[in-house]
Amino acid sequence: MATRMDLDGRPIKPMTICMIGAGGFIGSHLCEKLMAETPHKVLALDVYSDKIKHLLEPDSLPWAGRIVFHRLNIKHDSRLEGLIKMADLTINLAAICTPADYNTRPLDTIYSNFIDALPVVKYCSENNKRLIHFSTCEVYGKTIGSFLPKDSPLRKDPAYYVLKEDTSPCIFGSIEKQRWSYACAKQLIERLIYAEGAENGLDFTIVRPFNWIGPRMDFIPGIDGPSESVPRVLACFSNNLLRREPLKLVDGGESQRTFVYIKDAIEAVLLMIENPDRANGHIFNVGNPNNEVTVRQLAEMMTKVYAKVSGKPSLESPTIDVSSKEFYGEGYDDSDKRIPDMTIINRQLGWNPKTTLWDLLESTLTYQHRTYAEAIKKSMVKPIAS
Numbered sequence: 001m002a003t004r005m006d007l008d009g010r011p012i013k014p015m016t017i018c019m020i021g022a023g024g025f026i027g028s029h030l031c032e033k034l035m036a037e038t039p040h041k042v043l044a045l046d047v048y049s050d051k052i053k054h055l056l057e058p059d060s061l062p063w064a065g066r067i068v069f070h071r072l073n074i075k076h077d078s079r080l081e082g083l084i085k086m087a088d089l090t091i092n093l094a095a096i097c098t099p100a101d102y103n104t105r106p107l108d109t110i111y112s113n114f115i116d117a118l119p120v121v122k123y124c125s126e127n128n129k130r131l132i133h134f135s136t137c138e139v140y141g142k143t144i145g146s147f148l149p150k151d152s153p154l155r156k157d158p159a160y161y162v163l164k165e166d167t168s169p170c171i172f173g174s175i176e177k178q179r180w181s182y183a184c185a186k187q188l189i190e191r192l193i194y195a196e197g198a199e200n201g202l203d204f205t206i207v208r209p210f211n212w213i214g215p216r217m218d219f220i221p222g223i224d225g226p227s228e229s230v231p232r233v234l235a236c237f238s239n240n241l242l243r244r245e246p247l248k249l250v251d252g253g254e255s256q257r258t259f260v261y262i263k264d265a266i267e268a269v270l271l272m273i274e275n276p277d278r279a280n281g282h283i284f285n286v287g288n289p290n291n292e293v294t295v296r297q298l299a300e301m302m303t304k305v306y307a308k309v310s311g312k313p314s315l316e317s318p319t320i321d322v323s324s325k326e327f328y329g330e331g332y333d334d335s336d337k338r339i340p341d342m343t344i345i346n347r348q349l350g351w352n353p354k355t356t357l358w359d360l361l362e363s364t365l366t367y368q369h370r371t372y373a374e375a376i377k378k379s380m381v382k383p384i385a386s
């Protein structure tokens with residue numbers, strides 16, 4: 001493998017990375033990238049390894065020995081500090097991060113996103129280890145513009161909705177709106193990490209992903225996850241399409257999101273890993289401001305793309321409206337609009353996303369169809385009455 005150079009033309013030394021939550025959606029793509037394109041070693045920590053099994057076995061893989069899986073729960077495992085000490089860099093991805101949990105399991109959500117992350121921050125700070133911590137765009141909450149009258153011309157002014165790391169406020173709903181338990185816990189851990197940097201010199205980078213999507217995201221209920229659980233929107237809509245059910249639009253599907261392809265986003269994380277001088281001390285939005293849609297438009301686009309990749313015509317009524325109370329239960333609330341400002345990541349790392357929404361949906365739904373269509377068909381065959 002040729003020596004890799006950083007953005008300032010210096011050779012990059014191979015490093016050991018302690019990746020917590022390596023068995024999840026983002027972790028699996030990051031491990032794949034690190035194994036295929038870099039000489040770095042990964043200590044992969046998680047309670048599950050299904051999504052990285054293809055990287056761990058067989059022993060004949062070209063990167064064998066560079067990735068080692070440690071099955072552990074960071075809530076209670078004395079091996080954590082030792083593993084952080086063995087590494088040059090820790091990346092913390094571990095979290096409960098599906099909205100259906102925020103209002104129904106608020107305690108688990110707060111513990112997972114704040115309390116369980118505390119020892120990780122502490123061990124990094126005490127042992128002078130660099131930390132890349134995964135936060136979320138949800139820390140911005142709602143836009144300032146959402147509080148203006150519906151017909152206010154100011155709603156069209158980017159100053160009222162574009163989300164900037166260093167100037168935008170964090171606007172959450174009331175405490176009864178438990179949806180915000182996740183965002184609030186993430187905000188507090190961001191503040192703690194920032195304070196460790198300011199007071200104790202911790203080298204940190206905080207990542208705020210804006211709806212990263214792609215293959216291996218979450219699970220298909222009843223196939224590789226519990227049938228009564230609700231994953232994030234990509235998996236919900238994929239599940240509906242695979243089962244030929246209408247896609248459920250929560251509260252009319254009016255909320256807006258910007259979706260970025262996981263493979264584009266992983267490029268940004270690799271730049272952070274390999275350019276510490278440019279990444280340390282920064283909070284980065286990582287998203288694709290050009291891929292904005294309402295959830296209704298996302299549903300329409302996924303319906304068209306899925307008809308193309310599956311070769312089956314779409315349903316006559318491809319969507320159905322549901323209330324958020326019915327879908328998520330009491331205490332749900334929503335972010336209205338999420339456009340990342342890209343100034344800081346452009347300036348520090350020169351990163352820009354490349355993939356259009358259509359293209360990323362086409363490759364993702366091709367994967368979903370290939371991975372799940374048969375299993376869904378089998379699970380839907382009704383037993384014949386005797």
Ligand SMILES: NC(=O)c1ccc[n+]([C@@H]2O[C@H](COP(=O)([O-])OP(=O)(O)OC[C@H]3O[C@@H](n4cnc5c(N)ncnc54)[C@H](O)[C@@H]3O)[C@@H](O)[C@H]2O)c1
Pocket residue numbers: 020021022023024025026027045046047048072073074075092093094095096097112116134135136137208209210211212213218
């Ligand atoms: N996917 C996105 O677009 C997105 C957006 C915003 C923020 N994030 C953040 O990025 C991180 C990763 O997200 P993801 O989409 O890969 O989620 P994911 O659920 O697929 O991955 C999280 C992984 O962490 C593991 N984990 C959780 N608690 C653990 C514990 N106590 N001990 C050991 N392992 C534990 C889980 O088993 C899982 O494999 C999270 O912190 C999330 O809040 C993701």
Ligand SMILES: O=C(O)[C@H]1O[C@H](OP(=O)(O)OP(=O)(O)OC[C@H]2O[C@@H](n3ccc(=O)[nH]c3=O)[C@H](O)[C@@H]2O)[C@H](O)[C@@H](O)[C@@H]1O
Pocket residue numbers: 097098099135136137138182209210211212231232233234236237248249250251253255257295334335
């Ligand atoms: O991905 C992110 O950047 C962050 O945002 C997500 O939050 P959200 O975008 O609200 O979650 P999704 O499940 O992806 O839902 C997006 C929108 O689709 C809607 N939705 C979801 C599912 C569904 O079947 N129908 C539907 O209309 C939701 O109400 C919401 O408005 C999650 O909180 C995190 O994974 C992450 O921190």
